[in-house]
Amino acid sequence: MDRPVAVTVLVALIICVFTVYSWRRRQKLPPGPPGYPIIGNLFDMPAHDTQTWLTFADWAERYGSDISSLTVLGQTFVILNSVEVGNEMLGAKSAIYSDRPRLVLTGEMGGWNQGIGTAPYNDRWKVMRKLFHGAIGTPAANSRFDSGKEIEARKLMRNILNDPEHVLDHLRLSAGATILRDTYGYDVKDKDDLIIRTALEALNQFSRTTSPPYYAVEYFPALKHLPTWFPGAYFKRLAVHIRNTVETMAQMPFDFTKKDITEGSAPHSFVSSLLESYPEDETIIKWTAESLYSGAADTSVSSIYAGLLAMILYPEVTEKARNEIESVVGSDRLPSFSDRPYLPYVNAFIKELFRWNTVTPLGGPHRSTEQDVHKGYYIPKGAILLANIWYSSCFIVSGQKMSHDPNKYKDPMKFNPDRFLGPNPEPDPMEFTFGFGRRSCPGIWFADAAVYIGISMILAVFTVTKAIDPKTGGPITPVHYQLPGTVSHPKPCKINIQVRNEKAASLIMQVE
Structure with a gap:
């Protein structure tokens, strides 16, 4: 030249x-706190032990927009603060907003990117989503697993009756056992089950390592190539531990189902039905099944435990729900799924749980695969988008806020199932509390069913009241405080749970 x-x-x-x-x-860019050169908003990022969603809500109010942003070491985060903008961007523009963030530590190094919840938006993910949807993605498909949920809910009632002091442990065991039964046809015998313990450890690791602020390796991926002995490279050892745990969680129950199929003794389950239809896709099926387990076990525990708190804090609501159950079910049997169409107040109770106790306050993170301009704001390629599903506001800036917005939910901090009944019901939280667009939770009906059967049986046979302080002799009033984390749990507290009467105890003990 x-x-x-x-x-x-x-x-x-x-x-x-x-x-x-x-x-x-x-x-x-969408408005947000002013940053500094190079580091951006590094010092504005909420700490791990704080309710991040409250900080993001405060920014939305301060800067007057239902889209806000911050940039940390070159990575842009966009916070979506209304149902309207969530649907517009993550729904209508899902073609460019359905990817997941890279998640270097937990995903690439830790192995979690093999499951549907954290996998990149690609052909493999689409196959997994299709399998997932076909098996439990509709109320009708999910109903095939109702009998298993009822069996495990009855076991839960018996465990609570025998040991009411450790109700939270029983909820964790029941949630894991329900999903293992439905997913793998695996029958959990006791709380020390190895698969249950492995899964709980994996879920705790995931929640701790995927909520903002993120580890340095997320901003500087090249750090993952540091040798394990290098000073400050403790995250390398953590990643090895995470990978071992999640791979064990995925492989162990899958091998159990395959063994039962070979022996001709496999009951109907998510995995057995998929292996019969798609025997050539074992790896895909294994990680699709792991996604069902990891996505539902932790979340249903949070919802049902929040239900116990609601029963204590709002006894008038509890009485109304219990009276409805007695009028429909009677006192000679436990509630079942066949009763659900005739229990509108109990259904509203469940719906209110998903709103009042927002299990995933920031939803699942999305990643933009192309640059975009929305409402005049520039969204760069590679931006991480978080929907502030918990969001409460004092006034409408633009559009409608989310689960705790007083402009669409009267007295939003109050637990009130009546808000969804009558001629002018308030907006259905099921439309956004499980996420937006193609990355919304595919297990929505599974979770809804698990929470329904657990809550309805507890209402039927137990009374849940304030515990008594042994020092003062006075009642202990629980506080509904959601702990930080990708999956947020209510802060545990002392509660008093007792069987209602001898007849209820007899019903529970009839369970085999």
């Missing part, structure tokens, strides 16, 4: 680069 031509090409290239750079600089 001649020298004049080469110079011309170089100058043209520089002009193009400068033009693109200048254009991108002129684009207006």
Whole structure:
């Protein structure tokens, strides 16, 4: 190439680069706290032990927008603060907003990116989602597993009756046992079951390592190549531990189902039905099944435990729900799924649980695969988008806020199932509390069913009241405080749970 031509090409290239750079600089990111050069909003990022969603809600109010943003070490985070903008971006524009963040520590190094919840948006993910939807993605499909849920709910009642002091442990065991039965046809015998313990450990690891603020390796992925002995590379050892745990959680029950199929003794389950239909896709099926387990076990525990708190804090609501159960079910048997169409108040109770105790306050993170301009705001390619599902506001800035917005939920901090009944019901939280677009939770009906059967049986046979302080002799009033984490649990507290009467105790003990 001649020298004049080469110079011309170089100058043209520089002009193009400068033009693109200048254009991108002129684009207006959604408002947020002012940052510093290079580090951006590093010092504004909420700490791990705080309710991040409250900080994000405060920014939305302070900067007057239902879209806000911050940038940390070059990574842009976009916070969506209304149902309207969640549907517009994560729903209507799902083609460019359905990817997941890279998750270097937990996903790539820790192995969690093999499951449907954290996998990249690609053909493999689409196959997994299709399998998931076909098996439990509709109320009708999910109803095939109702009998298993009823069996495990009855076991839960017996465990609570025999040991009411450790109700939270029983809820964890029951949630894990329910999903293992439905997913793998595996019958959990006791609380020391190895699969249950492994899964609980894996879920705790995931929740701790995927909520903001993130580990340094997320901002500087090259750090993952550091040797394990390097100072500060403790995250490498953590990643090895995470990978071992999640792979064990996925493989152990899957091998159990395969063994039962070979022996001809496998009961109907999510995995057995998929292996019969798609025997050539074992790896895909294994990780699709792991996704069902990891996605539902922790979340249903949070919801049912919050239900116990609601029973204590709002006794008038409890009485109303119990009276409805008695009028429909009677006192000679336990509630079942066949009763559900005739229990509108209990159904509203469940719906209110999902709103009042927002299990995933920031939903699942989305990642933009293309740059976009929405409502005049520039969204760069690679931005991480978080929907502030918990969000409460004092006034409407633009559109409707989410689960705790007083503009659409009267007295939003109060637990009130009546808000969903009558001629003018308030908005259905099921439309957004399980996420938006193609990455919304595919196990929504599974979770809904598990919470329904657990709550309805507890209401039928137990009374849940304030515990007594042994020092003062006075009642202990629980506080509904949601702990930080990707999956948020209510803060545990002392509660008093007792069987209602001898007849209820007899019903529970009839369970085999």
